[in-house]
Amino acid sequence: AVVATELRCQCLKTVSRIDFQDIQSLKVTPPGPHCTKTEVIATLKNGQEVCLDPEAPLVRRIIQKILNNAKSS
Amino acid sequence: AVVATELRCQCLKTVSRIDFQDIQSLKVTPPGPHCTKTEVIATLKNGQEVCLDPEAPLVRRIIQKILNNAKSS
Numbered sequence: 001a002v003v004a005t006e007l008r009c010q011c012l013k014t015v016s017r018i019d020f021q022d023i024q025s026l027k028v029t030p031p032g033p034h035c036t037k038t039e040v041i042a043t044l045k046n047g048q049e050v051c052l053d054p055e056a057p058l059v060r061r062i063i064q065k066i067l068n069n070a071k072s073s
Numbered sequence: 074a075v076v077a078t079e080l081r082c083q084c085l086k087t088v089s090r091i092d093f094q095d096i097q098s099l100k101v102t103p104p105g106p107h108c109t110k111t112e113v114i115a116t117l118k119n120g121q122e123v124c125l126d127p128e129a130p131l132v133r134r135i136i137q138k139i140l141n142n143a144k145s146s
Contacts, residue, residue, distance in 0.1 A: 023103065024102070024105065025100055025101065025102040025103075026100070026101045026102075027098055027099065027100045027101075028098065028099045028100075028101070028136060028139050028140070029097065029098040029099075029139075030096065030098075030138075030139045030142060031142065032097065032118075037143070038139055038140065038142055038143030040140075045105075054139075054140055054143035054144075055140070055143055055144050059140065060137075060140060063101060063136055064133075065103075066101050066102075066103045066111055066127075067101070067111065067113075067127055067128070067132065067133060069103060069104065069111055070110070070111030070127035070128055071127075071128050
């Protein structure tokens with residue numbers, strides 16, 4: 001599914017736990033005409049898409065970890 | 074382009090400036106078999122995709138702003 005072009009909210013339910021090692025990429029979408037909520041969608045290495053709670057501290061930690069890895073490489 | 078399934082690095086060059094208002098979504102990809110670099114790709118409201126420098130403080134600020142908006146809504 002080409003999520004970016006969907007014109008509605010993508011996340012019906014969110015999970016609050018995820019294994020960092022399973023994440024292939026993480027997409028953060030601010031509210032817009034298509035959806036009034038902030039959405040965080042993780043694409044897993046097995047191809048599955050999982051919605052994360054944008055308010056969960058875990059999400060910030062995952063993003064910080066990814067960006068910090070960029071610095072050290 | 075369905076970027077998630079591409080099996081190579083997506084970002085040949087990165088920009089260091091971007092207008093928050095132009096961003097439709099932001100995708101963060103940690104290094105993996107497809108690419109040894111961390112990549113941050115912004116999809117703009119006009120459909121354009123722009124690569125951002127993952128080490129740029131701007132990227133952290135944009136993500137924090139998006140996540141903070143989630144909290145206040």
